[in-house]
Amino acid sequence: MTDPVVLALTAGEPAGIGPELCLQLALEIRTAGIVVVASQPLLEARARQMELPVVLHPWRPGKAPRMEAGHVSVLHVEGCASHQPGRLDPAGSGYVLRTLEIAGNGCLSGDFDGMVTAPVHKGVINEAGIPFSGHTEFLQELCGVRRVVMMLATEQLRVALVTTHLPLKDVSAAITPERLSQVTRILDADLKRFFGIGHPRILVAGLNPHAGEGGHLGREEIETIEPTLDKLRGEGISLTGPLPADTLFTPHWLDQADAVLAMYHDQGLPVLKFQGFGRAVNITLGLPIVRTSVDHGTALDLAGTGRADSGSLHRAIRVGEQMARCQKSSSQETRS
Structure with missing residues (x-):
């Protein structure tokens, strides 16, 4: 049996639906190892608010992620300014970008086989005085490639x-x-x-x-x-x-x-x-790494309501897993 693919999942804008989509995903059995890269207190607060029975487990490189329903591994990132759904806070923008940096560097180092991103809010990041045009350009610079x-x-x-x-x-x-x-x-x-x-x-x-x-x-x-x-x-x-x-x-x-x-x-x-x-x-x-994302925005009006649809996130994870497996297979064939 092949080892499971390990994907980093960034939870995105704290005020948006990203954190709860990550928690909803954790309620199900998964075929890929998922490590949520986010503030653990943020996830705990959203789980309590939405009464989601999810147990969070701290993760470190080399440790197998939890894959059973009701459990999820978390790589904690400091600096989340607010846990309030639907209310943007520019003070948390640096935290959001750190989640992307940590996940991207984890892919480059081999700790992760790929990364999946929940939506961020470009406007609030720019309001914080940080030039940011999107995930794509951020990861392009992080990975040092000329064209994506x-x-x-x-x-x-x-x-x-x-x-x-x-x-x-x-x-x-x-x-x-x-x-x-x-x-x-x-x-x-x-x-x-x-x-x-x-x-x-x-x-x-x-x-x-x-x-x-x-x-x-x-x-x-x-x-x-x-x-x-x-x-x-x-x-x-x-x-x-x-x-x-x-x-x-x-x-x-x-x-x-x-x-x-x-x-x-x-x-x-x-x-x-x-x-x-x-x-x-x-x-x-x-990119030299696998990166997939949802096809929707932060949906601030739905955050914390339980009405957010996780269909695109499920699809992004399935495609990320398939891409990572294909890349691994291609690399093994090249080496042999």
Whole structure:
């Protein structure tokens, strides 16, 4: 029997639903070893408030995590300023970032096989005077990599993005041959490394309506996207496109693909979230570690009410476990 995968689970914003999602998860038997990286007093307070019968066990590296229902291992992090659900406190922002740093470094050192992140509140972190644009950029800097790729996935669909959180007016200039090449290579490599797909088939969306209509609706496809895709095909990457985005997301094309590469955030993600919101997973590709996340925010209005849906967290953990196992298997094959 193979050893269980050990995943770090950061509890996210203390005032949000992250802490209680971690506790709800602990009520069930798990196939992966989960270590919640959070303030133990915070988790204890939320468990009491919600009357959740969860026993918290301090964890240290090398110790097997508790996996039985009603028990969970916790790596305590100091500095949580408030245990009050629904009420943001900028004084706890440093604590939130320390949970990410501890989990990320634990993955780099081999203490964890991957990390799963509950949602943080970017606004309150910035209010504390700490520049922060998101998990993805934070982990990119922590791991010291040049480029990362955001990919969201449901059981039926994977969508990766060439550009992420940019104003629409800036997207065209950001789609350079260098950026498109880097993102595509990362997507191809990590579909192999983390998902065991031997020869990934990638559909690429055009930027403009009708993929530019032969230059009549924009020339980005002709001048940048098509030449770059041709070069990448010469490297052995299987690419179809650029295709009009309004017809790409149909069974005719999706049945022949392992992933879609969209040019910008709202080109690909509305389709995916319509198809599977609450069951989608946010995955960061291009890191040396496994990182998955939920597809929703902190939901301050639901914190402490017991009405938060843990479906996305369950899915993020299952996908993180699968990715970690696939990476381990790939590493073992490489060594042998």
